[in-house]
Amino acid sequence: MGIHLLSEKSRIFVNSDPYAVSDYVNQHIGTHNIHWPKSRRLEANLNHSTLGSLELCRISYGGSVRVISPGLETCYHLQVLLKGHCLWSGCGQKHDFAPGELLLINPDERADLTYSEDCEKFILKLPSVVLDRACSESYWNKPSEGVRFTPRHNLQQLNGFINLLGLVCDEAERNKSMPRVQEYYTGLIATKLLEMLDSNVSRDAFSESCPSFERVVQFIDNNIKENIGIERMAELALMSPRSLYTLFEKHAGTTPKNYIRNRKLECVRARLSDPSANVRSVTEVALDYGFFHLGRFAENYRSTYLEHPSDTLRRIKIKGLVP
Template sequence: MAGGDVPVHVELRTTDVAEARAFCRRLYYAALRIEPVGDPGRFDFSADVVELGPITLGEVGYGTDIRVSCGALETSYHVLAPLTGMLRSRHRGTVVLADPTRAVVYRPTGDIELDWPGSCRLLSVKVERGALERELDAALDQRVVSPLPLGASFDLVDGPGRTWMALVRLLLAELRGADGLASQPRMAARWRDMVVSGLALSVQHPYGEEPAGLQGPYRPRTVKRALDVMHAEPGRPYTTTELAAVAGVGARVLQDAFRQHVGMSPMVYLRRLRLDGVHAELSRSEPGQVSVSEVAYRWGFTHMGRFAGAYRARFGVPPSVTLRGRP
């Protein structure tokens, strides 16, 4: 992803609910709903957030009790780890009481409801869906189910969860400054990868335990080669025939392998990869800095009408709304 190793630091403190809502929708999910249920006079939103390629790290608090709800995340996995207070979460039929000893984990599917007290300030970690799934796929050298059947929470006091939490806190603190070692792209990329791989090791998943029906077959090297070149240059005008040549098989064989091991054709996967890239870049850009068309073109879209329709179908809003940062 272009610019994926360069951290982007954004922060906001406001007593305006609409401004806080727009900020969170721009950085996280367009369908996010935030409603104060406590004393509105105590609403005091503050967020200090860093975007680094496929991860978004932030420290967030609201000052008063709020209720948050959101539909399926679709494009990401998400972890909320309270620093103070307790958070009540409902997701996929499971209730989790998260506090400084336990984080709550969200998969890309299923509605989310949160009761977030004013006393709760937390670390929010958003990881793009493909990044975490590729990490487990590479570590295990096998196909993983998408979305990953992750546990609903994990321990922050003992084991890998404690180390992961410390890593996230240190990385966020380092990235807030302009002159820290982690602000250098090469180091930032390594720390970013550590956050993703550390999460894969911290959260509960069934891989390695071989429960029936959860572990898929090995993903063929032909598929991996095609995925690697698409992620290396997502804006390049690939055709199925060109990807098949890279993979060393015929076009029909590659299409069949993708449908079996990825769940979609190579061109559908590439379009989703590009759309996610455009969405991430528009989310962190200012309207005066870039235009929708130039970002779309950079990611390989040449027909703006078809691009706009595909973008709205995936994210629920036109690309211009994402760029403006308003719901």
């Protein structure tokens, strides 16, 4: 493929033990198990980087392996085949993916993948909260069961999307990518997926605009570090607290409290992932955004991003991007 996704700057493993690579993938990309004939010695390679709440990975195992994933509760997996072939089984379907094809695995979907010996793929992990936010910002109707994409797509039919992935990878490998830029690219990826891929989301905007919701969301973003009360938001929306809950359920698919918590978590992750922020500790950032119950904060962060906040910060320090 013409676009190079993740350079040597992101190299984590070179000609390494597949089990070591698999353990790393389980920590950062998604839960899975690998199987291959034990009589063969394989040499696996992995590149990994992050951009905001996105996890980016390029992986090859150096031989034919079978990868079984039970599914992730809160994340989507976008996989682009770069080389070789990959036989996928899931959702009652089977398909032999070739270079230039894209597989989209929804939350909780089991996947059974068999790599060819020369298989190499690019994987992007996207938290569901990012897609939920993209839906609400575009005033698209998100079904109550959550966003669900069809699994198979051809990059040639997704005009410019592979170039966008290349830009995202380049930005992720910059030493000083700014949090606002990271949020922009993250939101752009989510919006483009919703625009270009077949899904259960109705992309027709609501028949009437909702200045009340826009006003409340803007207020939340402007005061994201504060303790924002339901009464204050209801006052801004010119409605009762009960009507405010209905407003958020319609436009964001969640409660006001959960919406604010998810926005705060996004900001914390962007801060921890920013090498120019000179973060001294996770506690410092969590308290700055109003997470005073640190145990509950860590649990929510782990549930959303499938890693501890200290792991996010440690990864930046290990790469030598901050002192």
